[in-house]
Amino acid sequence: MPTLEEELLRLMTEETARLHAAPDLVERVVSRSRRRRVRGRIAALSASVAVVAAPVAYLGASTTTATGSQVTISVTPEPPAIDDTPPQPSEPPSLGDLGDGMKFGHVKVGYLPERLKWSGWSVDFGDKYTTAYFYEGDDPGSYRVQIYMYEEESVQEVGDRIAAYRDEGDGEEVTVGDRGGYLVVQNVGEDGMKGTPTLFLRMGDKQWAEIMFSPTYAKEFRETGAVSAELKKIAEGLTPNP
Structure with missing residues (x-):
């Protein structure tokens, strides 16, 4: 256990x-x-x-x-020693070297906003995996755009989260080409930030994408609707990678 x-x-x-x-x-x-x-x-x-x-x-x-x-x-026995060594967290599994990061797992990325490049970071949990993109010179632990993929049984997690947003009246249904999706700002007010603009995209019965802008990156788009437009462009460019 x-x-x-x-x-x-x-x-x-x-x-x-x-x-x-x-x-x-x-x-x-x-x-x-x-x-x-x-x-x-x-x-x-x-x-x-x-x-x-x-x-x-x-x-x-x-x-x-x-x-x-x-x-x-x-004879009084010596008290047992206390193990005061903290456990060392292991690194989560990664997707390896993704090159330019435009292909990972079972998806191809056809569009990214200007100046973004693969961060070199990824996590692979099998039916859930993710990677991120940032500017040249950004801190290694930061991101500007993150794409999280859900496949097979894990797509139920996306369905549950979208259902919760609907129940709360947060977000809206969107259509990207011929595919459905859900647009919402997650984590509003956490850590003093304005939230994480997110687009959930249905790519198939067993494949969903979650596309996120960091709150800091979202501030760069000052025009009304500009962030949503960029999220939809990224979504339009996502295609399955067999």
């Missing part, structure tokens, strides 16, 4: 992959969890040491005096 830290690593790694969050997010969460667990270990250890120190503690070797009487010596 996975430990609490392993489960946190798995959940936070997946969320980090989806949103391309700060690279040290997992480490921060695990560090807090580890500190709580170590404090619990110390409390339990203190209680166990108190019991060991009692008169009925472990009996050890005996020695004989010059008069022939025996004296029994109580």
Whole structure:
């Protein structure tokens, strides 16, 4: 059964992959969890040491005096060492070298806004995978456009998320060529940002794309509707890559 830290690593790694969050997010969460667990270990250890120190503690070797009487010596065992080494998060699987990044997994990218290039970053969870694009000279952990692909059973996740947005009255149905999609701004108000403009695109019964603009990148498009127009252009250029 996975430990609490392993489960946190798995959940936070997946969320980090989806949103391309700060690279040290997992480490921060695990560090807090580890500190709580170590404090619990110390409390339990203190209680166990108190019991060991009692008169009925472990009996050890005996020695004989010059008069022939025996004296029994109580031996208090050393307390167990506390493993204070934090687990090291493993790197999530990647898609490898994507060259210019215009093909990855089962999709081809036909259009990107000017100056964008492949970031060199990707994550591959099999039926879910993603990569991102940024400007030359941007920080390696940043992105401007991210494309997340959902295939096979994972498309249900997209359906559930779109259904939740519909229920809340967020976003709108859109048509991109002959394909349906859903346009919405996600994570509004988080971290003081204005949200992540996103277009979900249905590419087939078992293939959906999620195209995201970072809030920072979206600020570069000042004209009304410019971000939505760019998202639709990227969506139009996405085609299956058998």
